Amino acid sequence: MIKSNIAWVTDTTATLSPEFIKQHNIYVVPLFVIFGEIAYKENIEISSTAFYQKLASAKELPKTSQPSPGEMLELFKEIKEKYDHVIAIHVTGALTGAYNGAISAAAETGVDAFVLDSLIGSFPLGKMVERAVALEQQGKAFEEIVAEIKSLPAKGRLFLTPGSLEQLHKGGRVTGTQTVLATLLNMKVILKFHEGRAILCDKVRSHKRAIAKMVDYLEVEKNYVKEVTVIHADNLKEATQWKTILQSQFPHISFSITELSPVPGTHAGRGTIGLAWLGE
Structure with a gap:
């Protein structure tokens, strides 16, 4: 059997389009969301x-x-039976085990694999996969692709103002003290991903100020950004309004809307909204 060159692997938090997955034969490993005793494969057995x-x-x-x-x-x-190499790009290994699982599976099977910790998830993770696949389409060899994509995790940005501090607290994503403080003072918090973890980077007095603060972060990097998504958790109305405003404010940037998949949505909570991009 003649093997193909590179197998591409990621996970369901990347929110890649079904068309892209099919066109490039992407292997998408599911993460699970569990209600009671029933586990669902996100974006496969349960939609957002x-x-x-x-x-x-x-x-x-x-x-x-x-x-x-x-x-x-x-x-x-x-994969080993069909491909010469594997490139796996996964959601941050600090918050879930897909990355470490891929490393272990590669070692046990002996497949020639490069496993990249994206240090993030959702839209920026999906964009890393898209850029890596594009390098293969340009004729780059496995070693060349690996060398280029190692720099991508440092370019990923994801800012969120969570819809539920309670869910973040119960999921271990923010400390109890921070939760109580923000609630008592009626403050809004902004989370960002830093070295693979979601950290509390700002506390502001209103939702409007939280939105403005995230736009400030984009303003700083706008010259290095071509695509930005307004990311949300069951908050399409606000995301649509914000996208329109941002498109006018940053006409050189292409804006889209992305809904958080069930696994990150579980921790962030309904009503979450934010911005995400992968710098050039």
Whole structure:
């Protein structure tokens, strides 16, 4: 059997379009969201729309889970039979086990693999995959692609003002002290990803100021950015309004709207909104 050159692997938090996945034969490993005793593969067995509807009426907050080691191992065994190399790009390894699972599966199967920790997730992760695939389309060899994409994690940006501090606290994403302080003072917080973790970077007095602060971050980097997404969790109306305003304010940037997939949406909470991009 003649093998193909590079197998591409990522996970469901990347929110890649079905068309892109099919066109480039991307292997997408599912993460899980768990309601009670039932586990769903995000974006496969439960859509974002269905997830947020279910979340709104849930008596208990759902939990999340990484891919099983066995599932990742079977995937890499399959890939080894068909491809010479693997490039896997996953959601931040600081918050879930997909990255470490891929490293373990590659080592156990002996496949020639490069596994990249994106240090982020969602839109920036998906853009890393798209840029890496584009390098292959340009005729770059495996080693050349690996050398170029190593710099991508440092260019990813994701800022969020969460819809639920309670969910962040219960999920271990923010400390109890910070949660209580922000609630008592009726403050809005802004999270950003730094070295793979979501950290609290700002506290402001209103939602409007939180939005303005995130725009300030974009203003600083606007000359190095071509695409930005307004990211949200069941907050399409505000995301659409904000996108229109931003498109007028930054006419050289292409804006889109992305809904957080169920796993990050579980922790951020309904109503979350933010900005994300991958710098040039």
